[in-house]
Structure formats: C-alpha cells, structure tokens
Amino acid sequence: MATLNSRWTVPLAIAIVVCIVGLNVNPYLQFMLSRILIYILLSLGLNVLMGYTGLLSFAHAALFGIGAYVTGLLQIRVGLPFIPSCLVAALVTMAIGMVFALPALRMSGIYLAISTIALEQAVHWIMLNWTSMTFGASGFRAPTFTLGTGLSAAQSSFIVALVVCLVAYVSIGSLMTTSFGRRFVAVRDNQVAAASMGVNVTQTKAIAFAISACCAGIAGGLFSSMLGFVAPESFNLDQMILMQIMIVVGGLGTMGGSILGVVVVILMQEFLRDSPGMLEVVFGVLLLGCVLFMPRGMASFLSDARNRRKRRMVADFPRNGERVVNVDSGGSNA
Structure with a gap:
C-alpha cells in the first residue's frame, strides 16, 4: 500500500499544478496543454506496444x-x-486492436510493420470512402461537452484529458513493475526464452495490443471533443510517424519518455509552424542525434546523467574513518 501511495504522490502533485495552470491561461495555451495530454496518452499506449513489448x-x-x-x-x-x-x-x-494483433502472432519485425501499415491504410480508405457513415473526406463537426459548474467546453476537455492521463500513467507504470508486466519485456528481449520460462507469448502480445488500442481509443474520443471536428487527414500515416518520433526521442520503454518526447515534439511543431520545410529538417536532425548520442532516448539520457552525478558525489564525499586515521597519524595522508 505504501508503494502504491508513493507511486501516486508525485504524478498527482504534478497533475494538480498543471490543472491550476491550465485553468488560468488563455484558450490557446489551454488548447496546447490539452493536445499535449492527448498525445501523452497516445504515447503511453504506443510505448507499451513498441517500447516494452518490442x-x-x-x-x-x-x-x-x-x-x-x-x-x-x-x-x-x-x-x-x-x-x-x-x-x-x-x-x-x-476489440479492433485485438484483430490488429492477429498478424503479430506469427510475424515480427519488418513483416509486422508492413502488415500494420496495410491495416492503417485500409482504415484510412474506409474513413475517406464510406461517406454514408463517416461523411467522407470533408469530415464532420463533433459535439463538445461540458462538466457543468460554469466550466467551458475547452476547460472540460482539458480536465478530463488530465484525469485520464494521470490514471493511465500510474496504472501502466504500476503494471510494468509487476511480474505480469515484466512479461512484456521478456517477450521483447527474447520470445523463445520467454516461452521457455512459461510466458504465454501469444497472450502477452494480444494484451499489449489491447492496452495500446484502449489508450488510442480514449485519446481519439478526447481529440474529437477538443477539436470539435473529425476528418481523415488527422489520422493518416503522417500522424503515425509523428507518434513514432515522440516515443523514440523521449525514450522507448520508459514512462518519462512518453511525456518528455511529446512535450519536445509538440513545442518544436509550435515554434516552427510558420516554417514547414524547416520542421522536417529539425525532426531529422533530432532523430539522428538521438540515434547517435541518446539511443535510449532523452529520458534515459537524463536519468543516466543524474545517476553519474550521484555516483561522483558519493565518491568525492570524505569518509569519516579516513579522517580519524589522518588525525591519529599526525595529519599525514595514509
């Protein structure tokens, strides 16, 4: 129970600060915060699939x-x-994510990637061409909602996105520290070895797809309400590449990377929105820099730097025993 409470304490404190700030900024910054929260939820789900399960x-x-x-x-x-x-x-x-998991049961690596690209394009084609249901390429206006008590639609979307992100972050982080959660990492590292240790590889892959799909589904619902409009162009392959960049830059298989990568990428998008050609160049340089200098992402790089600093501080700290020996020996160094 103490571990569970400590796992909630820091994220809850951060969420309270973000909530206070988000409810007292202008609508544009509030929209940006809501967008960041939605993409954090997406990245958390995608990291379960790619970062932890491979x-x-x-x-x-x-x-x-x-x-x-x-x-x-x-x-x-x-x-x-x-x-x-x-x-x-x-x-x-x-449920659809479980269907998407079917190719993963027999394929891996580039073959799985190609099959999921085909599924992505098939869904996008349906969004464009099933006009009687999806309204086609023109999209449709999605209704917004309010939580009441004088809150606007934008504030309501922001609060719900923040609460969902908090619950998803703590839940997934807690899951990955359990013996069941470590099955995902075992499947990622070596499927044959995982199976020999009694891990049901097929079930683990299916559950990873289900968790990832659930996060994506809730994020999509929040996105439709936040934007007030749904169209196929918001869910094309470019969006998938953007999500991949977020988790690679932030750090595959790290909870903090799911947040850090989203914040960095969306802020870059915002600062370079008037220079679309420059944005691709910056993203390319950022990815190349991460591959060469931070292969495990920014979160792992910062964590390693903090650990190295702690080790240096411990190594440089004078030991009491040595001081006593020096005093007894007349001040000479041993």
Whole structure:
C-alpha cells in the first residue's frame, strides 16, 4: 500500500499544478496543454506496444482515428453523451486492436510493420470512402461537452484529458513493475526464452495490443471533443510517424519518455509552424542525434546523467574513518 501511495504522490502533485495552470491561461495555451495530454496518452499506449513489448506497429494512428470517429458518430447519430460514447469507443477500439494483433502472432519485425501499415491504410480508405457513415473526406463537426459548474467546453476537455492521463500513467507504470508486466519485456528481449520460462507469448502480445488500442481509443474520443471536428487527414500515416518520433526521442520503454518526447515534439511543431520545410529538417536532425548520442532516448539520457552525478558525489564525499586515521597519524595522508 505504501508503494502504491508513493507511486501516486508525485504524478498527482504534478497533475494538480498543471490543472491550476491550465485553468488560468488563455484558450490557446489551454488548447496546447490539452493536445499535449492527448498525445501523452497516445504515447503511453504506443510505448507499451513498441517500447516494452518490442512490436513494431504502424496502425496506432488508425486506432486513434477509430476512437475519434466512434465517439463523434455515436453522439451525432445515436445521441449518446460524450463520456458513454468515449467508453464505447475505447471498447470498440480495443476489440479492433485485438484483430490488429492477429498478424503479430506469427510475424515480427519488418513483416509486422508492413502488415500494420496495410491495416492503417485500409482504415484510412474506409474513413475517406464510406461517406454514408463517416461523411467522407470533408469530415464532420463533433459535439463538445461540458462538466457543468460554469466550466467551458475547452476547460472540460482539458480536465478530463488530465484525469485520464494521470490514471493511465500510474496504472501502466504500476503494471510494468509487476511480474505480469515484466512479461512484456521478456517477450521483447527474447520470445523463445520467454516461452521457455512459461510466458504465454501469444497472450502477452494480444494484451499489449489491447492496452495500446484502449489508450488510442480514449485519446481519439478526447481529440474529437477538443477539436470539435473529425476528418481523415488527422489520422493518416503522417500522424503515425509523428507518434513514432515522440516515443523514440523521449525514450522507448520508459514512462518519462512518453511525456518528455511529446512535450519536445509538440513545442518544436509550435515554434516552427510558420516554417514547414524547416520542421522536417529539425525532426531529422533530432532523430539522428538521438540515434547517435541518446539511443535510449532523452529520458534515459537524463536519468543516466543524474545517476553519474550521484555516483561522483558519493565518491568525492570524505569518509569519516579516513579522517580519524589522518588525525591519529599526525595529519599525514595514509
């Protein structure tokens, strides 16, 4: 219980600070914070799949889009409120994610990546061409929602995104410290060795896809409400590449990397939004720098630097025993 409480303490404190700041800034900064939170949720799910389980997938943008479309269409066509629609979207996306997991049961590496790219393109084609259901390339206006008590739609979306991110971060972080969570890492490191130790590799892969898809589905629902508009161009392969950059820069297989990478990439996008050609160059240089100098991402690099500093401080700290020997020997160094 003490470990669980300590695991909640720091994220909860940070979330309270972010909430206070987010509710007292202008609408533009509030929108940026909501967008960062949504992409953190996406990155957390994708990191479970790629960072912890080692499954190279390019279908996350499609799952993101399915969550947004299901949430928006349920509100428009069925009249469900936002929260039930988002929960249904999470379940639908999780079920589709399990279907996406089928290629992963027999394939890995580049073959799995190619098959998930095909699935991504198939979903995007449906979004574009099933006009009677998805409204085609023009998209549709998604309803917004409010939590009441005088909060605006933007503030409501921000609060819900913050709460969901907090719960997802603590839950996934806690899961990865359990014996069950370590199965993902075992499958990533060596599937044959994991199977020989009694790990059900097929089940572990399917669960990783399910967790990743659930995060993407909820993020899609939040995205539709935050933006107030859903269109296929928001969920194309470019979005998938952006998500990959976020977790690679932040750090594969690290919880902090899911946050740090999102913040760095979205801030770069914002600072360079008037120079689209320059943005690709900066992203390329950033990825190259991470591969050469920070192969485990910025989060691991900062953690290693902190640990090295602690070791130097411990090594430089004078030992009491040595001081006593020096005094007894007349001040001479031993």
